[in-house]
Amino acid sequence: LLAEMLVVVATTQQPTTAPVDVGTLGQELLLPWQQNRTASQHLMDELNNCTSTQAEAILTRANTRNGQNIRYYIQHEKTYQANRMFYNTLPRTSPLPQTPYRRCSVVGNGAVLLGRRCGAEIDKADFVFRSNLPPLTGNFTRDTGRKANWTTANPISQLNWRFNLLSNKPAQKEKFVRHVRQYSGLLWVSAFGVKAATTVAIRAQRVLREKKLSSLAVVYGNPRHFAAVRDFWAYNGLSMRLSTGIYLTTIAMTICDEVHLFGFWPFDVSHSGEKLLYHYYDKPDTKMNPNLDPAFLHNLPKEFLKLVELHRRGVLKIHLETCI
Ligand code: CDP
Secondary structure (H helix, E strand, C coil), rough: HHHHHHHEECCCCCCCCCCEEHHHHHHHHCCCCCCCHHHHHHHHHHHHHHHCEEEEECCCCCCCCCCEEEEEECCCCEEECCHHHHHHHCCCCCCEEECCCEEEHHHHHHEEHCCCCCHHHHHCEEEEEEEECCCCHHHHHHHHHCCCEEEEEEEHHHHHHHHCCCCCHHHHHHHHHHHHHCCEEEEEEECCCCCCCCCHHHHHHHHHCCCCCCEEEEEEEEEHHHHHHHHHHHHHHCCCCCCCHHHHHHHHHHHHEEEECCCCCCCCCCCCCCECEEEEECCCCCCCCCCCHHHHHHHHHHHHHHHHHHHHHHCCCCCCCCCC
């Protein structure tokens, strides 16, 4: 009966997705889990056959030619010419290591993170991925951890609208730098999805250099890599626009021996029936910008069920438990 009562249709769901019984799904994900190393290795090899994440995920001087026309992956008819000045700002070689990290955490922004005190568990990974400049300080730290080695920044909603970097105003630059000080390593920007993303991504890189924030480097996503990952998932039954979370998870599966997901739960109730906001940092009255509404952009429940399949096969672990 309890399971029946918990059958809900998630708010982010689209009509093509079957209703998800979140109660039963949650109970399953809380059972003990063991990695299947053969299955993980198999998927790593399969993904690396489509594209080498280590060499290709980030634009570098090794995978881009001076003067090359870079093709946008959404506005496919458009290109950007990597002139000398742009080319010289790319890292010489890939910042990703040749040997995989032992353990990685990929942190989604779901409100399911709240109250579970998994910060230390997240941070015990050798490498931590985060999406969309999430807050890690203050009361959040206990649930989110602090470590951030690869953080994504959406060029339109974050760099342009939230931090208004195109304005070039000192106060805006300061605000941005104050915010991104909480991350280290890579600040990854999808600069070649649409034309409007490129200028603001370049601006973000300049601001960090100008402010000498050497612990963080802006890097640009390689549209060829994104397209290869998109094709991989389309072949495996996900033909909609991929979310940042599944893209980062795919990267993790190719450069980490063990992959642990936290904050992935795209439903508006928890497995035990409490109401959930969408992001862990949303205020109760947060309104989604309709252009960025995940229901419009992605089909997160469908993606999530793919990740659940990988959890079942022992390829990655989805964490839902309370940690301490
Ligand atoms: O930009 P995007 O909508 O892809 O991401 P986000 O809202 O900043 O959240 C980062 C990622 O966390 C998403 O891409 C999802 O994969 C995951 N997420 C989730 O699984 N459940 C939620 N309630 C919110 C986010």
